Amino acid sequence: MFSPNTAEDTRMAVKNILGIQSETWNEKYLGLPVHVGRSRRKSFAYIKGAVAGKVYGWKEKLIAKPGKETLVKAMAQAIPTYAMSCFYLTKSFCEELSSLLGKYWWSQQEKENTIHWISWEKLTKPKDQGGLGFRDMDCFNIAMLSRQIWRLIQCPDSLCAKVLKARYFPMFSMLPHGLASHTPGEACYMEWS
Structure with a gap:
């Protein structure tokens, strides 16, 4: 959660404000890992x-x-x-x-x-x-993610869409120009290819 360069007193202050007890890398929330590293x-x-x-x-x-x-x-x-x-x-x-x-x-x-x-x-x-x-597990994985992207495109006023757009796409659309007209699977495949 913190950079290695963050001072210990700053870490403690942020933890106290947010009410965080500890910081472990192998924690799970809703059955998913909280931190997904490079691997x-x-x-x-x-x-x-x-x-x-x-x-x-x-x-x-x-x-x-x-x-x-x-x-x-x-x-x-x-x-x-x-x-x-x-x-x-x-x-x-x-x-x-x-x-x-x-x-x-x-x-x-x-x-x-x-x-x-x-x-x-x-x-x-x-x-x-x-x-x-x-x-086919890989195709199923892409289909599940495509469904999430499609939901964000179809409901741009939802709280989730607003938060993700503000965090990851503040200056441009979630999909490059021209992909929005495709089906979710095609758009997702073209984006990842």
Whole structure:
């Protein structure tokens, strides 16, 4: 919260005024890390741990493929949803989550090599296109953030939009000229590309 150059008495004065008890870097608020440093992988390692904990618990049970499908969709892919609606998790982090789920789907043990009969990318396609409808975690993350951006654009008079505009976009629009006419997914993709 404070710069390393901030004097200790200044820190104490600000803490007293704001009513802050302590300052720790690993605190969470509403289930999300308060401080997200340079390494998002470290900040969101708890998500991977939670998904891995669920998956490894299920590996010990004999579950048929329809049951596994339900567990993956309803439990494992739901765990990172709230964090994905607030933060962009890196593509490599999303691939690690998908890898965990793929290993569970194909009943692969820790250091065992098994054949994955269909790629995870094909399993993420809708059922009418030959897939199983699993989420592509990176695309889902972008969609969740696009939804937030779209909400800010559609409701510019909301308190959240006013605060974010004043803090991050005081002199210009949230989206570069020309992107506002696109759908949320297109605008977000063009912004991040």
